[in-house]
Amino acid sequence: MVDEIHAFAGDDRGWHLLAVLSRIEHLNGRRLQRIGLSATVGNPAGLLRWFQGNDAKPGSVISPVAEKTTPDVTLDFVGSYRNAAQVIAQLHRGEKRLVFVDSRNGVERLAGHLRDLEIATHVSHSSLSADERARSEQAFANDRNCVIVATSTLELGIDVGDLDRVIQIDAPTQVSSFLQRLGRTGRRQNTVPNCLFLATDEDRFMQAAGLTRLWADGFVEPCSPPPLPYHLLAHQLMALALQEDTLVRGDWIAWLANWPILPDMPKGAYAIEKHLLDESILAEDGGVLFFGTEGERRYGFRYFSELYSVFLAPPMIKVLQGRREIGEVDPANFVGQRHTPILSLGGRAWRVTNVDWERKEAQVVPAPARGRSLWRGGSNGVGFELAQACMSVLMGNSVPCAMSQRAQKLVNETCQTYEWLEPGQIAVTQFGAKSAIWTFAGWLANLCLAERLEAEGLKATPTNWCVEIQDTSPVSASKAFRTVLNRNNESWSPVTDRLIGQGIKFRECVPPALLRRCFEARYDCSETIEKLRECKIIVIA
Numbered sequence: 001m002v003d004e005i006h007a008f009a010g011d012d013r014g015w016h017l018l019a020v021l022s023r024i025e026h027l028n029g030r031r032l033q034r035i036g037l038s039a040t041v042g043n044p045a046g047l048l049r050w051f052q053g054n055d056a057k058p059g060s061v062i063s064p065v066a067e068k069t070t071p072d073v074t075l076d077f078v079g080s081y082r083n084a085a086q087v088i089a090q091l092h093r094g095e096k097r098l099v100f101v102d103s104r105n106g107v108e109r110l111a112g113h114l115r116d117l118e119i120a121t122h123v124s125h126s127s128l129s130a131d132e133r134a135r136s137e138q139a140f141a142n143d144r145n146c147v148i149v150a151t152s153t154l155e156l157g158i159d160v161g162d163l164d165r166v167i168q169i170d171a172p173t174q175v176s177s178f179l180q181r182l183g184r185t186g187r188r189q190n191t192v193p194n195c196l197f198l199a200t201d202e203d204r205f206m207q208a209a210g211l212t213r214l215w216a217d218g219f220v221e222p223c224s225p226p227p228l229p230y231h232l233l234a235h236q237l238m239a240l241a242l243q244e245d246t247l248v249r250g251d252w253i254a255w256l257a258n259w260p261i262l263p264d265m266p267k268g269a270y271a272i273e274k275h276l277l278d279e280s281i282l283a284e285d286g287g288v289l290f291f292g293t294e295g296e297r298r299y300g301f302r303y304f305s306e307l308y309s310v311f312l313a314p315p316m317i318k319v320l321q322g323r324r325e326i327g328e329v330d331p332a333n334f335v336g337q338r339h340t341p342i343l344s345l346g347g348r349a350w351r352v353t354n355v356d357w358e359r360k361e362a363q364v365v366p367a368p369a370r371g372r373s374l375w376r377g378g379s380n381g382v383g384f385e386l387a388q389a390c391m392s393v394l395m396g397n398s399v400p401c402a403m404s405q406r407a408q409k410l411v412n413e414t415c416q417t418y419e420w421l422e423p424g425q426i427a428v429t430q431f432g433a434k435s436a437i438w439t440f441a442g443w444l445a446n447l448c449l450a451e452r453l454e455a456e457g458l459k460a461t462p463t464n465w466c467v468e469i470q471d472t473s474p475v476s477a478s479k480a481f482r483t484v485l486n487r488n489n490e491s492w493s494p495v496t497d498r499l500i501g502q503g504i505k506f507r508e509c510v511p512p513a514l515l516r517r518c519f520e521a522r523y524d525c526s527e528t529i530e531k532l533r534e535c536k537i538i539v540i541a
Contacts, residue, residue: 098147228518
C-alpha cells in the first residue's frame with residue numbers, strides 16, 4: 001500500500017518506487033497487490049495505469065462518496081511577514097493554527113515575528129533535524145493555544161492532533177497542495193475545512209486569487225510522471241550488479257519487466273548499458289556484469305552508500321548545540337561574513353561560535369538578537385493553468401471566496417490597472433524603458449520564450465505573467481515575439497547545454513544525447529506555445 005501516492009508519481013521518486021517493486025516481484029516470482037491512496041489527484045485513471053506497471057491484470061479506481069461540506073476560505077492582503085504575524089496573533093486566540101509557508105526562509109522569518117509577539121510557536125521544515133521536528137510536532141499536538149509554522153513537511157498525513165485553523169502565507173503553486181492543506185481541518189464533528197490566505201505582496205495575492213478560481217472550477221492538476229528517467233535506469237543496472245553476484249548481461253530486463261517506463265526507452269536502455277561499460281562504471285567478464293574501476297572509484301566508498309539514494313543533496317553545514325543537532329543550513333551563511341553570523345533555526349536565534357569546514361559542522365549557542373538563515377532553491381514557478389486563472393481574475397471575473405475589505409479594494413484597483421486585458425489576446429505594453437509581453441503562460445513557457453528572444457539580440461526576462469524586454473519599444477518587441485512564436489521545427493523547451501543534467505544524480509552514467517532528450521521531454525512547452533499561437537497580439541500605446 002502506498003499512501004499519498006500522488007506525492008510519488010509526480011517526480012522521480014515514483015519511478016524509483018515502481019522499479020523496486022518490479023525487482024521485488026521478480027524475486028518473489030509473483031505479482032503483488034498494489035493499493036494506492038490519494039485524496040488530491042486530477043487524473044485517477046491515468047495514475048492507476050501508471051501504478052499497475054506493465055501487467056495486464058485489472059485495476060479499479062475507488063472513489064468513496066464524501067459528505068459535502070462548504071469550506072470556509074478567506075483571502076486577505078497583509079503586505080509583509082510582520083503584518084502576517086500580527087494578524088495571526090490577533091485572530092483565533094485559544095485555537096491550534098497550522099501556518100504554511102512555501103520556503104524555509106519564510107518559515108523562520110514568520111516564526112521569529114510570532115515569538116516576538118509572545119505567541120507559542122513551533123516550527124517544522126526539512127532542514128531541521130528529525131529529532132527537532134518530532135519535538136516540535138509533538139509539542140504542538142499536545143498544546144492548545146499555539147501556532148506551528150511549516151513548509152510542505154506537514155502537508156501530508158503526519159498527525160499533529162486536532163487542528164482548528166489552516167493559514168496559508170501567500171499561495172502554493174498547485175491546487176492539489178491547497179486541497180491537502182485545506183483537508184487538515186474540518187475532521188472533527190460539526191467543523192468545516194477552512195483556510196485563510198495572507199498575501200505579502202501583490203503578485204502573490206493575485207496568485208492566491210487565481211488558485212481559488214481554479215479550485216472553485218473543480219480543477220486539480222493531473223499527476224504526470226516525468227518522462228524518460230534514463231538516470232534511474234542506470235541506477236537500477238548498478239543496483240542489480242551490486243545485488244546479484246552473477247548478473248548476466250541483458251538479464252536486467254527480466255528484473256525490470258513490470259517497470260512501466262521501460263517500453264518507452266528500449267534503444268536508450270541498451271545505450272545506457274553500453275555507456276556504463278564504455279566508461280568502466282560497469283565491467284563484463286564472460287557475460288557477467290560487475291562494478292568496474294571507475295564505478296568503484298565513484299560509488300564504492302562506504303559500502304556503495306551513494307547508491308542508496310537516487311537524489312542529489314546539496315552540501316550543507318550541520319548546526320549543533322553541543323552534541324544536540326538542531327538542523328542544517330547552506331554554507332553560504334558563513335561565506336563572506338565580516339562578523340560572527342547569527343542564524344535562525346527552529347524559529348530561534350543562534351550565534352555561531354565555531355565552524356569546522358572539514359566535518360561540515362557549526363557549533364552555536366542561543367542568541368538574544370534576531371537571526372537569519374539562507375537556503376538555496378525555492379518553489380517552482382506558476383504553471384499555465386494558474387497563470388490563466390490569474391488573468392481571468394484581472395479581467396474582472398469573481399474571486400470565489402470571502403475577502404477582507406483591503407483584499408477587495410486591491411482586486412478592484414488591480415483590475416483597473418489591467419483594464420486592457422481581453423480574452424484571446426496577448427498585449428504588449430511599455431513602462432519606462434521596458435516593454436512587457438503579457439502571455440500569462442506561466443514561468444516555464446515564458447522562460448523558453450525569453451531564451452528565444454535573447455537569441456534575437458534582445459534582453460529578455462521571464463516572469464510568471466509576462467516576458468519583459470529591456471530598451472525595446474512595444475512595436476519592436478511584438479515583431480520579435482511574432483517571429484519567435486511562429487518559428488517551426490524546433491524544440492520548445494528552455495534547455496541549454498549549461499543546464500543539461502543539473503540536479504540529476506548519476507547523470508555521468510547517461511550518454512549526453514539521452515540526457516538532453518530527457519531534459520527536453522521534461523521541460524517541453526510545445527502545448528502552451530500552440531495555445532499562444534491562437535492568440536491575437538496587440539500593442540497597447
